Amino acid sequence: MTVIGGGYIGLELGMVYAKFGSKVTVVEALPSILASMDKDCVQVVARKLKKMGVEVLTDAKAKSWEDKGDRAVLTVEGKDGKAIQIDTDKILVSVGRRPNTEGLGLEDVGVKLDKRGYVIADEQCRTNVANIYAIGDVIGGMMLAHKATKEGEVVAEIIAGHRAAVDVRTIPAVVFTDPEIASAGLTEDEAKAKGHEIKVGKFPFAALGRAMSVNDTEGFAKVICDAKSEEILGVHIVGNGAGDLISEAALAIEMGAVVQDLNLTVHPHPTLSEAVREAAAAAIGEAVHIINR
Numbered sequence: 001m002t003v004i005g006g007g008y009i010g011l012e013l014g015m016v017y018a019k020f021g022s023k024v025t026v027v028e029a030l031p032s033i034l035a036s037m038d039k040d041c042v043q044v045v046a047r048k049l050k051k052m053g054v055e056v057l058t059d060a061k062a063k064s065w066e067d068k069g070d071r072a073v074l075t076v077e078g079k080d081g082k083a084i085q086i087d088t089d090k091i092l093v094s095v096g097r098r099p100n101t102e103g104l105g106l107e108d109v110g111v112k113l114d115k116r117g118y119v120i121a122d123e124q125c126r127t128n129v130a131n132i133y134a135i136g137d138v139i140g141g142m143m144l145a146h147k148a149t150k151e152g153e154v155v156a157e158i159i160a161g162h163r164a165a166v167d168v169r170t171i172p173a174v175v176f177t178d179p180e181i182a183s184a185g186l187t188e189d190e191a192k193a194k195g196h197e198i199k200v201g202k203f204p205f206a207a208l209g210r211a212m213s214v215n216d217t218e219g220f221a222k223v224i225c226d227a228k229s230e231e232i233l234g235v236h237i238v239g240n241g242a243g244d245l246i247s248e249a250a251l252a253i254e255m256g257a258v259v260q261d262l263n264l265t266v267h268p269h270p271t272l273s274e275a276v277r278e279a280a281a282a283a284i285g286e287a288v289h290i291i292n293r
């Protein structure tokens with residue numbers, strides 16, 4: 001099977017089929033898979049893909065395909081501009097999600113769309129037409145279920161006469177690959193681009209009692225904070241349970257927590273959550289179960 005798109009959907013589904021026994025090739029136009037996620041986390045998943053025999057072609061653009069009956073031949077433009085032909089049973093297209101706003105009659109009532117067809121909505125999910133609200137994928141941004149849910153709740157509050165707005169610092173994201181990647185807040189590059197000088201703490205699952213006891217020590221937690229204020233700017237986790245661990249990070253970011261808030265909070269032992277605390281501690285040179293550098 002050939003998967004077009006090394007984003008989260010392509011990799012989640014590609015890995016599933018690889019585990020079922022399919023020979024999977026992933027074609028990604030950008031220089032990296034999961035381009036918006038923390039680079040170190042992505043490396044862990046990239047290594048796992050390699051170990052599973054999944055071939056990943058980066059800087060590779062899918063151009064066309066030819067129907068060969070029960071097979072297909074996909075033409076891909078590689079790094080050097082050379083055409084690569086991939087003979088494949090199935091092609092899974094996991095790129096190009098776009099808003100499904102055509103034919104809804106939005107133009108008849110005057111609801112404004114942007115150039116790409118997304119409904120334009122403000123932080124209260126109001127469109128330019130009074131009493132028409134829009135939520136979820138159709139207004140763009142992070143196209144995730146919990147973002148849509150949050151927006152739906154805000155609109156329900158407003159319609160019920162309460163004051164509400166989508167006023168959040170982070171929409172956490174989880175990539176359900178094996179291992180999972182979870183992220184809340186800024187990556188190192190994003191934090192630097194916003195003008196922060198940063199400190200980074202990293203704690204490997206290999207030094208975590210719970211990870212050892214379940215024999216799954218692949219991965220780490222990383223905490224990024226502002227170097228001066230030590231406010232937590234981002235948390236990135238790769239490994240078993242990352243998706244469940246990230247909510248603590250989202251809460252910390254939402255509350256404007258500093259690394260000591262995470263570090264001084266007692267975390268139960270032996271749990272994976274200790275990785276988040278130790279990564280926060282590592283950012284200020286106070287980790288207990290690794291050498292602080």
Ligand SMILES: Cc1cc2nc3c(=O)[nH]c(=O)nc-3n(C[C@H](O)[C@H](O)[C@H](O)COP(=O)(O)OP(=O)(O)OC[C@H]3O[C@@H](n4cnc5c(N)ncnc54)[C@H](O)[C@@H]3O)c2cc1C
Nearest residue numbers: 009100103104135136137138142143144145146147148176
């Ligand atoms: C393969 C895949 C995996 C994903 N995995 C995750 C994940 O793990 N976590 C996560 O948070 N998000 C995930 N997402 C994204 C998530 O599904 C979306 O962000 C979420 O569903 C958006 O909700 P929504 O209500 O905006 O749109 P939708 O869930 O798409 O709902 C829109 C509904 O409107 C209906 N509709 C469309 N046009 C009309 C019409 N004219 N009249 C009536 N009904 C209409 C559609 O049929 C649909 O049921 C995934 C998406 C895909 C494609």
